[in-house]
Amino acid sequence: DASRGAETEQMVKKNNLHTHERLLKPLSGFSGLSGEMKELAAIISGDIYLHNPNVRWEDIIGLEDAKRLVKEAVVYPIKYPQLFTGILSPWKGLLLYGPPGTGKTLLAKAVATECRTTFFNISASSIVSKWRGDSEKLVRVLFELARYHAPSTIFLDELESVMGQRGTSLGGEHEGSRRMKTELLVQMDGLSRSEDLVFVLAASNLPWELDHAMLRRLEKRILVGLPSSPARQAMISHWLPPLSSTGGMELRTSLDYKMLQMEGYSGSDIRLVCKEAAMTLVRTVFDSLESHQECSDITAIQLGALTTADFVEVIAHTKPSARSLMDRYTAFEREYESV
Numbered sequence: 213d214a215s216r217g218a219e220t221e222q223m224v225k226k227n228n229l230h231t232h233e234r235l236l237k238p239l240s241g242f243s244g245l246s247g248e249m250k251e252l253a254a255i256i257s258g259d260i261y262l263h264n265p266n267v268r269w270e271d272i273i274g275l276e277d278a279k280r281l282v283k284e285a286v287v288y289p290i291k292y293p294q295l296f297t298g299i300l301s302p303w304k305g306l307l308l309y310g311p312p313g314t315g316k317t318l319l320a321k322a323v324a325t326e327c328r329t330t331f332f333n334i335s336a337s338s339i340v341s342k343w344r345g346d347s348e349k350l351v352r353v354l355f356e357l358a359r360y361h362a363p364s365t366i367f368l369d370e371l372e373s374v375m376g377q378r379g380t381s382l383g384g385e386h387e388g389s390r391r392m393k394t395e396l397l398v399q400m401d402g403l404s405r406s407e408d409l410v411f412v413l414a415a416s417n418l419p420w421e422l423d424h425a426m427l428r429r430l431e432k433r434i435l436v437g438l439p440s441s442p443a444r445q446a447m448i449s450h451w452l453p454p455l456s457s458t459g460g461m462e463l464r465t466s467l468d469y470k471m472l473q474m475e476g477y478s479g480s481d482i483r484l485v486c487k488e489a490a491m492t493l494v495r496t497v498f499d500s501l502e503s504h505q506e507c508s509d510i511t512a513i514q515l516g517a518l519t520t521a522d523f524v525e526v527i528a529h530t531k532p533s534a535r536s537l538m539d540r541y542t543a544f545e546r547e548y549e550s551v
């Protein structure tokens with residue numbers, strides 16, 4: 213049947229991905245590093261390098277403009293390098309900004325998956341908190357590794373937490389974090405001068421807090437906004453299709469997707485609501501499971517279908533997380549738009 217077919221297709225896709233996966237070059241060829249730097253390189257390869265992000269463009273719902281812009285800026289230069297020379301030299305720094313949970317990380321992962329670039333995933337706040345004094349060195353080694361494994365994408369999440377405007381943080385800046393910022397700027401300059409296919413994709417929920425020196429180096433700035441009405445409907449029907457299953461138990465829904473507006477909710481909010489709604493169905497079986505031990509065959513249990521009214525009830529109890537900042541994102545877009 214159709215769902216079985218789709219499942220097989222997914223599996224074949226996954227396997228293909230597996231056999232075509234890029235193997236990392238051994239670090240032994242990574243010369244000119246002292247013992248300490250080698251250690252950092254090993255840590256980066258272990259913790260920060262992501263083996264296979266496995267996100268396809270079609271996994272990202274909506275965001276057509278953002279997808280197109282990211283493809284133009286990063287994907288095509290990798291695929292058709294001969295076209296991107298002279299005035300069209302590739303953009304090395306991209307800023308994805310917008311409310312949390314809207315697909316910024318997914319976009320970065322899709323670039324890495326679809327272009328089969330080496331993907332380094334760094335949450336900026338973790339560099340500072342974990343590495344403190346060493347964070348500057350870590351940044352240097354990270355960029356060296358990215359060049360060594362090129363084509364590479366470096367995804368810097370929560371950029372504002374390290375690249376806030378200087379001197380604005382409470383109680384002055386930690387010396388180590390100031391040096392790290394400088395190193396990041398130096399490395400970005402190095403990228404823009406070189407031919408290496410290394411791209412920095414930075415994400416921020418609070419772009420107006422970013423240091424201007426950093427903003428200037430992120431030449432493309434792309435708003436990843438809250439999902440549109442059709443995108444929200446597509447998300448709900450993706451996560452709660454008319455028929456799905458969990459643990460062999462059938463989950464049926466009869467939702468009038470058009471009735472479920474959910475304006476102001478982000479993709480991750482909507483996912484949470486869908487999960488909560490599915491849980492209201494599953495919750496009903498726990499009582500009978502717990503009281504009748506003999507009825508342990510879960511697959512034999514028939515659940516009722518989730519209705520639009522059930523879903524609306526769940527929405528009422530789960531508020532969107534980011535609506536209030538939307539005006540600031542559009543104001544920032546007006547001032548700093550660069551697509």
Ligand code: ADP
Binds near residue numbers: 271317479
């Ligand atoms: P952020 O913008 O904060 O980086 P993420 O990309 O990490 O957000 O999204 C968080 C989760 O929300 C994703 O793993 C996915 O499940 C869901 N999600 C958010 N936006 C979308 C989208 N446009 N398409 C599909 N899933 C989405």
